[in-house]
Amino acid sequence: MTEPVAGRELAPIGKARHARLALDVAIAVLLAAMVLSLLVRWPVYTLGFKLLRYQHEALFAVLCARLLFAVPWQRMAKASWREKVLLTAGGILCLAMLRQAVLFSGWNIATERTLLDQMAFGRWEAMEVRADVGDGHLLYPDPAFVERVVAEVPASTDSRILYLGDQRPFILAHQLYPRALLAPPRLQQLLIDAMGGSWQWTGIVDPLKPEESPLILPSDPKLPAIVPEWQAEVRSLIAQKKIGWVIYYDSAWPDRRFIHRIDTHAAAPVE
C-alpha cells in the first residue's frame, strides 16, 4: 500500500516549457531595460546609440525565438502545400514587420526627449525646431521667441501686431488670440513683394536701435521709395491706433529680432 502523498504532485515541466518561460523572462527584462532607457536615456548618454540599436535587435531576436513556440507546427504538418506556403509567407512577413516596428518605433521612442531632458532644459528648448530657411517646408519662429512675445504683449491690448519675419506667423496668431491680433497678412505680403520677395532686412532695420526703426516711423525717408503702398497703409493704421506693436523675426540672425511697441517707442530687444 502506498503512502498518501500530501498535496498535489507537480506536473512535469518539459524542456519546451522551460525554454518558453526563459524567453518570456528575457523579453520582460529587455522591455524593462527599454523603459529605463526611455526614462533616463542612459544608453544614449553614456554608451552611445549603438547600444540602443543592439538592445532593439536583441529584443527582436528573443521575440522571434519565442514566436517559434507559438507556431502551430502540428497544423503545419497536416496542412496542404498551398497552406504551408501561405503560413510560411505570413510568418516571414510577420517577423519582418515586427523587426521594422521594434527598430523604428523603439528608436523613435528612445530618442524622444524625455521628462528629465525637459526638466533640465525647459519645455521649448527640449524641442528641436528647425528654423532653416528655404527648404520648402512650413516654417515657424523659434518657440522661445514666441513665448517671449506672448509674455511681452500685455493681455489688455487690443491693438494689432505687425509681424515681419522670415517664418510663418501662425504660431503667433494662435498664441496671442484673443489678447491681440496680427495685422492683416496683406501688409506683410506687400512688404515682402516690395523687397523682391527677399527676407534680407539688413539696412532697413537697425536692431541695435529699434526705436529708430525706419519700418514704423512715419517720418522715415526711406519708406516712400521702398514700399509706398505699405507705408501709406501702415501710417493709416498707426494713425487709427490699429498697429500697436511691430515684431521682427530673423531666423538667421537672432540678435536682430525685436519686439517693438509703437505708442511709446519703447523697444524690447529679445536676444
Add this chain to the structure above:
Amino acid sequence: MGTILPAMLYLALLFLPGIALARLLCRGEQRLPAEWWLPLSFALGLGVHAVACSLCLLILGAIPWIGIYLFHATVAVAGLWYSSARPGFPTLDGFTPLPADANRNLLRLLALVGIVFFATLYHNAITFPFTGYDGQAIWSFKAAILAHEGTVYTPTFVDPARVHYHRNYPILVPMVLAGLYRAQGAVNEPGARVILTTFFPMLVVAFFAVARRLGAAPLVAALAAVPLFSLPWRNDFGERDGGVLGSGSIDLQFGFFAFLSVACFMIYWREGRRWQWWIGAICGGLCVMTKSEGLLVVAATAFANFAQAILAPGQYTRRAVLLRAVAAPVAAIAVALPWLLVQSRLPNFYDEDYGGQLNAATIAAGIERLPVILQVTGADAARVWKWNYIWVVFAALMPFAAAGWLRRKDFFLDACLLPWMAACIFVYTISPLNLAFHLSTSSARLMSQMAPLVVLRILAFFLERLTPR
C-alpha cells in the same frame, strides 16, 4: 494635473453618451467586450458632441456650452437607463479573456509593450507643444475661437485679415477641443493633446477587435497590429517636429473614424448585424465632419457597398442589399448634414477648391502630372523604414487578391481602398497648388489615413485563405 485631470474628466463626459449609444445601437448582441465598446463609445461620444454643436451653430448661430454639457449628461443617463431597463441590450464586459494556452504570457508581454508605447505617446503629447501648421493654425486656433466666442459666425473666424485660413474646413476636432477649453475657461493645449492622442489607442483596440472578428487568433491579431505602432511617426509633421500625435495633425484621428467606417461595413457584409451597418454609416458621417477627405471615404464605402450588393449579396435578396447600399451614404450624409449646412454659410478658401478646378482643360493638363505623382508617392510608400512593409506587401498582394475578385470573394476592402487611392491621385492632378509642395506636405498624411486599413487588408488576405468560413 491642472491640465491633465480636466482633460480626463472631459473625456469621460464624451465617453458616457457614447457608451449609452453603443449599447442602444448594438441591441441583439449578447455582450459587448471592451475591445468593441471602447472605440465605439469614443467615436459615438465625439459624434454626439460634434452633431450637437453643429445643430446649435445651425439653429442658434452659437454654441451654448452649458447646454451642450447638459445634453451629454442627458443622453448618457437616458440611454443607459433605457438600455438597462429593457432586455435585449448587450452588457458591457471587460476585454475578451486570453486563451489558456502556451501563448498567454506572450500576449501579456505584447500588451505590456502596447501599454508602454501608449504611455510614451501620452508623455510626448503632454510635454511637447503644438508645432505643426494644422495644430497651430487650424485646429487649436479654431478651438480657441469657438471656446472664446462660441460661434463660427465671427470676424475672427471668417476674416482673412486675422491670419486664419481654411475657414470652411470641417471642425469636428476643434469642436471637441473647444468643449475642453470652454469648460476650463482657458486654452489647455496639453489637455487637447491628450484628447488627440487618445484616438491612437482606440484605433489599435478597434483594429484588434476587427481582426478577431475576422477570425484571427488573439496572437495573430496582436502581431498584425504591430505595424500600426510606428504610425504616429509616419507623418511629415510628426517626423519633423518630433511631436508625433501631439503636433496637432489630425490624420490619424481621421484614420480612426475611417477605419471604423470601412471595417464595420466590411464585417457587416460577412455577419449582417444591423449595428455594424449603423456604425459604418455614422463613422462615415464623422469622417465628413473631421476632414475634407471624409467625402472620399463616404464615396469609397458607397462604391464598395454597391459592388458587394451587386456581386455578392450573400443570403439576402438583391433588392434588400441594394436598399442598404443606397441608404449607407444617405445615412452618413444625414449625420454630417448639420455641419454641411453650417459649412455652406462659411466663406470658401480657394487654394484647395478642387471642385472649382474640375474642367476639361485642368484634367487634360493634370494627366501630364500623373507620372510624377505616381513616382513620388510610390517612392515614399516603398520606404520601408518609414512605412514598414505594409505598402510593398499590399502592392505585391494585389494581383493575387484580384483572383479573389473574380470568385466574388474578399473584395470589399479592395473596392473601398483602390477607388479612395485613385481619387487622391486624381485630386493631385487637378490641384491648383504647386505639385512638389502639395505632395511633400500631404502624401504621407493621406497614406497614414489609409495605413490601418491596408494592414487589415493584408491580414484579411491571409485569413481568407487559411480560415474556413
